[in-house]
Amino acid sequence: MSQHSAAAVIRGRPAAPAPAARRKVTTDGQIGALLLFLPPALLLFTLFVVMPIGEAAWYSGFNWNGFGTPTRWIGFDNYRFVFDTRGFGIAFRNNLLIIAVSLVIQLPIALTLALLLAEKFLGSLALRMLFFLPYVLAEVATGLIFSFIYDGNYGLLASIYRMFGAEAPHLLASTQTSMLAILIVVVWKYFGFHMMLFIAALQGMDRNLVEAARIDGASRWQVLHHIVIPLLYPTIRLSVFFAVVGSLQLFDLVMPLTRGGPADSSNTMVSFLYNNGVSRMRVGYGSAIGVILFVICVTFAITYKRWFMRDE
Amino acid sequence: MRFLTKLALAAAGLTLTVGAAAAQTTIRWLHIEQNPAQVKIWEEVARRFEAKNAGVKVEMQFLENEAYKAKLPTVLQSRDRPHILYSWAGGVLRTQVEAGVLEDITAGVGAYKDNLSAGAVEAFTVGSKLYGLPYTVSQVGFMYNKDLFAKAGVDGGTIKSWDDFLVGVKKLKAAGITPIAVGGQDKWPLHFYWTHLAVRLGGKPAFEAALKGQNGGFEGETFQKAGELMKQLVDLEPFQTGFLGFKNQQALGFFGDGKAAMNLAISHHSATQRALAADKKGIAEDNLGWIDFPMPAGGKGQPSDTLGGVNGWIITKGAPKEAVEFVKFFISDEVQRELSKQNFIIPTFKGAELSLSAAFMQNVAKNIAASQYHQNFYDQDLGPSVGRVVNDATAEIAGGSMTPKQAAKAIQEAFKQGN
Numbered sequence: 102m103s104q105h106s107a108a109a110v111i112r113g114r115p116a117a118p119a120p121a122a123r124r125k126v127t128t129d130g131q132i133g134a135l136l137l138f139l140p141p142a143l144l145l146f147t148l149f150v151v152m153p154i155g156e157a158a159w160y161s162g163f164n165w166n167g168f169g170t171p172t173r174w175i176g177f178d179n180y181r182f183v184f185d186t187r188g189f190g191i192a193f194r195n196n197l198l199i200i201a202v203s204l205v206i207q208l209p210i211a212l213t214l215a216l217l218l219a220e221k222f223l224g225s226l227a228l229r230m231l232f233f234l235p236y237v238l239a240e241v242a243t244g245l246i247f248s249f250i251y252d253g254n255y256g257l258l259a260s261i262y263r264m265f266g267a268e269a270p271h272l273l274a275s276t277q278t279s280m281l282a283i284l285i286v287v288v289w290k291y292f293g294f295h296m297m298l299f300i301a302a303l304q305g306m307d308r309n310l311v312e313a314a315r316i317d318g319a320s321r322w323q324v325l326h327h328i329v330i331p332l333l334y335p336t337i338r339l340s341v342f343f344a345v346v347g348s349l350q351l352f353d354l355v356m357p358l359t360r361g362g363p364a365d366s367s368n369t370m371v372s373f374l375y376n377n378g379v380s381r382m383r384v385g386y387g388s389a390i391g392v393i394l395f396v397i398c399v400t401f402a403i404t405y406k407r408w409f410m411r412d413e
Numbered sequence: 414m415r416f417l418t419k420l421a422l423a424a425a426g427l428t429l430t431v432g433a434a435a436a437q438t439t440i441r442w443l444h445i446e447q448n449p450a451q452v453k454i455w456e457e458v459a460r461r462f463e464a465k466n467a468g469v470k471v472e473m474q475f476l477e478n479e480a481y482k483a484k485l486p487t488v489l490q491s492r493d494r495p496h497i498l499y500s501w502a503g504g505v506l507r508t509q510v511e512a513g514v515l516e517d518i519t520a521g522v523g524a525y526k527d528n529l530s531a532g533a534v535e536a537f538t539v540g541s542k543l544y545g546l547p548y549t550v551s552q553v554g555f556m557y558n559k560d561l562f563a564k565a566g567v568d569g570g571t572i573k574s575w576d577d578f579l580v581g582v583k584k585l586k587a588a589g590i591t592p593i594a595v596g597g598q599d600k601w602p603l604h605f606y607w608t609h610l611a612v613r614l615g616g617k618p619a620f621e622a623a624l625k626g627q628n629g630g631f632e633g634e635t636f637q638k639a640g641e642l643m644k645q646l647v648d649l650e651p652f653q654t655g656f657l658g659f660k661n662q663q664a665l666g667f668f669g670d671g672k673a674a675m676n677l678a679i680s681h682h683s684a685t686q687r688a689l690a691a692d693k694k695g696i697a698e699d700n701l702g703w704i705d706f707p708m709p710a711g712g713k714g715q716p717s718d719t720l721g722g723v724n725g726w727i728i729t730k731g732a733p734k735e736a737v738e739f740v741k742f743f744i745s746d747e748v749q750r751e752l753s754k755q756n757f758i759i760p761t762f763k764g765a766e767l768s769l770s771a772a773f774m775q776n777v778a779k780n781i782a783a784s785q786y787h788q789n790f791y792d793q794d795l796g797p798s799v800g801r802v803v804n805d806a807t808a809e810i811a812g813g814s815m816t817p818k819q820a821a822k823a824i825q826e827a828f829k830q831g832n
Binding site: 164166167168169182251252253254268271273274275276359360362363364365379380381382383 | 482483486487489490508509511512513514597598600654655656657658659667796797798801802805808809812814815830
């Protein structure tokens with residue numbers, strides 16, 4: 102088939118030609134820039150991203166304690182061990198729980214506050230900073246602070262209970278409540294970040310649309326429902342993405358609070374990885390967990406981008 | 414101008430002299446000791462060694478216990494690893510030796526080791542080669558608050574059997590006193606119960622058989638029974654509320670504050686509880702009692718058998734020979750007496766235990782000397798991968814999320830999977 106007819110076929114479909122044509126126009130200057138800037142980036146990416154992932158995958162096939170070079174190849178047994186362990190199931194379930202709470206509780210709180218604070222009024226800036234503060238705090242510091250707050254003998258919670266003449270519960274020391282305690286900290290720590298994203302989006306929004314709607318007689322709720330929220334969708338989608346990926350990687354809050362205990366009840370997949378792979382020096386087993394986590398994250402990232410963030 | 418030149422020359426000359434006087438050998442020494450009073454003595458010892466050995470510098474580095482354990486494999490395999498490292502001997506030491514990261518110091522130590530307690534030296538010997546030297550031993554037992562015992566009408570001196578012990582716990586509870594403080598979040602303080610019960614129930618033969626996979630290994634009768642007896646205790650709810658959220662340090666502070674009557678402790682915790690108490694004084698020496706771990710009915714072990722640690726210094730591969738000299742100096746009669754006098758350690762240098770000033774520590778030293786079977790902590794002896802499962806499983810018995818049978822099974826399975 103001649104080139105002419107191929108072009109004709111392309112021209113026949115209205116949507117395709119634009120990106121295809123754009124891609125073809127690579128000037129000499131761009132190729133030069135490509136040759137100059139791509140190799141260092143590619144090298145760094147390979148060295149610090151691709152190789153460690155590859156290494157983890159390789160180590161996950163060994164029964165290895167981290168000393169010397171691994172020699173005892175056991176194939177996929179580590180993966181079998183991981184899925185056989187009760188603790189991993191709990192950790193996986195906890196990650197799902199964190200995601201659910203992030204989406205159902207944290208994001209709505211962030212959105213509501215953003216809608217209230219996006220308007221300029223006395224104190225709105227101060228309130229914004231106040232709500233954003235927890236996010237600025239280092240995770241480990243947050244964990245330590247809350248482990249003091251939750252302490253059933255000396256903590257803030259304990260003194261509040263004592264005011265009412267009651268004995269404080271040890272939230273972090275019970276398998277029933279340890280995860281709840283962590284979830285509260287998660288929501289407290291990250292809602293400010295999402296709130297800021299929403300405020301930024303709200304301020305970048307075209308006010309004319311809202312004003313036009315108000316002039317046309319739309320109620321506050323109608324404006325919110327039909328104009329503001331739809332215009333926020335790209336940001337909401339981004340927030341959801343951050344929330345899910347962040348939830349999957351949660352680690353540094355868990356360690357100072359409970360170290361995944363008691364009895365594995367508050368492990369996340371990453372703290373489970375640390376407790377088994379690093380503390381127990383079962384590097385192969387830990388690598389297998391790492392690979393599983395990686396696959397989950399990548400699968401999520403790709404599908405999410407495909408389905409929800411196609412246009413951005 | 415001339416003045417400036419002179420100044421520059423003088424400065425250059427000064428730098429050169431300083432350069433020449435600087436150490437030719439630096440010994441890097443990594444430790445985990447948190448007690449400032451003890452670290453101060455160690456530093457003085459290092460300076461004294463430097464004074465005696467011109468051209469040698471001793472550099473102290475510190476890591477917190479858990480962080481140290483996590484970092485150890487990486488530290489050992491790095492090119493600029495410290496030369497002297499803290500060790501609990503046992504399975505972890507064997508793994509390190511197999512990996513070839515430790516220095517065989519048999520020749521460097523020579524006959525010096527004969528000055529030290531043979532059993533402790535044995536712990537640092539793998540396949541007839543010496544890889545480190547012990548500087549302290551310890552025993553696990555109940556330290557108790559005599560005031561609180563008196564208040565509940567319990568006589569610590571009469572507690573010999575497991576049943577006596579359980580009766581004591583019940584009496585303390587009845588008197589409204591928390592019987593035992595324990596740092597459940599760290600898990601290893603809970604593993605003492607299970608391990609010590611196993612030591613009492615089966616003695617040395619049971620442990621050795623389990624290592625060979627005989628009698629059902631760690632799933633065998635002795636170890637299941639240990640779990641069941643531990644469960645008996647747990648069912649009395651003897652620990653402080655929220656014990657699974659307590660680190661060992663917090664629990665020691667809690668005990669030091671007089672809020673609980675007992676703590677199943679490593680002997681040197683008698684000093685640590687003072688440092689960690691709110692008033693920094695803790696339970697005074699004459700108010701602090703010791704109960705040897707009680708004997709369960711039908712136990713095959715000897716009442717004199719001890720559970721405890723053997724701690725010392727290992728020398729890493731490629732360390733300068735001065736490192737061995739420093740360790741010998743650190744475990745010399747003089748330094749050991751100095752540390753004993755303040756009751757920081759039970760010394761390994763023969764005769765140095767006479768310097769112990771506290772009756773509490775003298776008693777522990779006597780126990781260890783009389784012991785025919787000193788079992789190293791299981792979580793150290795079995796290596797990290799199995800040892801940590803022992804800790805997990807026993808913490809789960811205490812928390813009620815595992816039955817003794819399940820716990821024994823989990824440990825045996827980890828043992829079969831190996832490192």
